[in-house]
Amino acid sequence: MFGDTDIAAVAALLADPTRASMLLTLSDGRAFTTTELAKSAKVAPSTASEHLSRLVGAGLLAVERQGRHRYYRLAEPAIMETIESLASIAPRQKIHTLSAAERAKVLHYARICYHHLAGMLGVSLADSLVEQGILHVTDAGYVVEKDGLAWLQAFGITLRQAERLYVPWHIDWSERRHHIAGSLGAALANRLFQLRWLERHAASRAVRVTSEGKTQLAHRFGIHL
Amino acid sequence: MFGDTDIAAVAALLADPTRASMLLTLSDGRAFTTTELAKSAKVAPSTASEHLSRLVGAGLLAVERQGRHRYYRLAEPAIMETIESLASIAPRQKIHTLSAAERAKVLHYARICYHHLAGMLGVSLADSLVEQGILHVTDAGYVVEKDGLAWLQAFGITLRQAERLYVPWHIDWSERRHHIAGSLGAALANRLFQLRWLERHAASRAVRVTSEGKTQLAHRFGIHL
């Protein structure tokens, strides 16, 4: 061994397809029960239980009891970032079945990544805000100037006032381009749900665009879906 | 399986202690041969060879032939970032032997992380530049203003001219705080080697501070080692 952190130990936790699948399911920040995660990962509840307790033991997940249910969620945002980071260097997976292709397409289309919007829609939205001069691109993220803040306020998003606001970005693993992260990313996603332009799927990170959303996104952001 | 990227496959590559050790050895950006990596990871050359070809096959490493040697290095900076990201959520490893403790201490002290300075020294340097008003802290990294650019130029570092320069940072896994990354990070580290304030160790990411370096760092940056 070399340093003093055990990378291999964490990686081993992520190296199992079942655990990876569970973590991906949890990666929109919501909480799920043992049975739900077992079903989505296609293993027996007993198997899922063992995996989940290992993940909790390692500090990757947090668990909350509610009656006879246990709700599992990511312990901290850093976990999500590590997962995204792994996804960004992972080989594209070969798609065999039609339904898998369908699921993959939906995820590419629009998904939630720790409370902010990712996928094609997330990237397009970021592009549009840049093009409209609301966000400015820098080496390490976006910047919002005064006029951008005014626009956001008019759109229904209030942020703490500041002369310049620095907005972190994420590299999107499906598009391999940037989308808006941080508190502004979360606020934007929230507002789009609130306006009913977007709807969540029940048990997936995928996001559906409503017909109202389609119209508005095309009209106000030039995003044609 | 869920999405369309196979996180588990990449994670499995990092999940083996031997491969993880090799990647950590390579994580300062230098290139090493099969035998060197075998020795540092304490396995037979045949074993090392198999691991290395798997890593190359997955696109994590690049290999270059030079005579009867094969030089392996990280294929791209993104690999390094994934490793650091894993290290940041990894449990602190228990240290058993004295020599392991020594190695750990040296790594914490100062090390190279993909061409820029990390560890206690890297973090202290970042702090000092912020305190001196050369770097300014934002939500997503540092900013250099005009006067900062002038200071850097006087220190022997020329960067492309710009009104504001945005400098990415990394979260340091040993200190759990930020240090300077990106091209400025690399330029700073280079300059410190050039000034002979720092010296590289032969086969490790660790960095040694020369006696001249100790004096100068204390005097010009208030860093007492």
Place this chain on the structure above:
DNA sequence: CGAACAATTCGGTGCGGGCCGAAACAAGAC
């Protein structure tokens, strides 16, 4: 040329761990 060294391929061994089903345990619902 042959000797020395770097690197890879191959065969065989052994251990770790993921999986399930059955059973135990826990917490409502009736």
Place this chain on the structure above:
DNA sequence: GTCTTGTTTCGGCCCGCACCGAATTGTTCG
């Protein structure tokens, strides 16, 4: 109380793979 459902624990099976040593290929040096 009993019945149902969610969750965990345990026993046992089996596959994958990290490891080494020996043999093989390739390269440099004398």
